[in-house]
Amino acid sequence: MTTARCCESPALSWLAKLAARGVPHGHAGHDVVHDYTVLSRCGACGGGVVEHHSHDCWDPGDHSSWSMYWWWRVDPADMDAVLELAAACPAPSDPECDCRLHRGLGAETPPRAAPSRETPYERAPVPSAKVRVGTDGLPRWA
Numbered sequence: 001m002t003t004a005r006c007c008e009s010p011a012l013s014w015l016a017k018l019a020a021r022g023v024p025h026g027h028a029g030h031d032v033v034h035d036y037t038v039l040s041r042c043g044a045c046g047g048g049v050v051e052h053h054s055h056d057c058w059d060p061g062d063h064s065s066w067s068m069y070w071w072w073r074v075d076p077a078d079m080d081a082v083l084e085l086a087a088a089c090p091a092p093s094d095p096e097c098d099c100r101l102h103r104g105l106g107a108e109t110p111p112r113a114a115p116s117r118e119t120p121y122e123r124a125p126v127p128s129a130k131v132r133v134g135t136d137g138l139p140r141w142a
């Protein structure tokens with residue numbers, strides 16, 4: 001279950017796995033860190049959602065610090081460029097893909113704001129991420 005939402009009744013469909021690092025906890029080869037970033041589009045509002053999961057079990061005594069989760073809403077206006085880039089991507093599920101979508105938006109996560117203290121959390125303002133395409137043709141989070 002995630003709390004990710006872009007509008008009142010999101011209809012999210014998976015667009016791309018933008019980035020990944022490490023293997024999941026409990027799997028062979030897991031070495032402390034497992035991060036990944038996923039991009040979805042919303043059929044209801046035309047916006048999008050970016051989710052970043054970060055796992056780090058460096059401190060075995062503090063399980064609560066192992067898994068962190070951030071997410072952002074992307075405005076419908078910014079999704080036009082994103083969808084265009086996603087349509088041109090030959091391998092949406094491959095974080096190592098060399099297309100402009102992956103090289104640009106997979107390079108880093110959107111800027112992180114402090115977690116909201118609003119209660120219930122679901123009512124809190126949704127952090128949003130903007131997309132700007134640079135002169136080099138690569139999209140960047142803003």
Ligand SMILES: [Zn+2]
Nearest residue numbers: 006007042045
């Ligand atoms: Zn929506």
Ligand SMILES: [Zn+2]
Nearest residue numbers: 089097099102
């Ligand atoms: Zn790609």
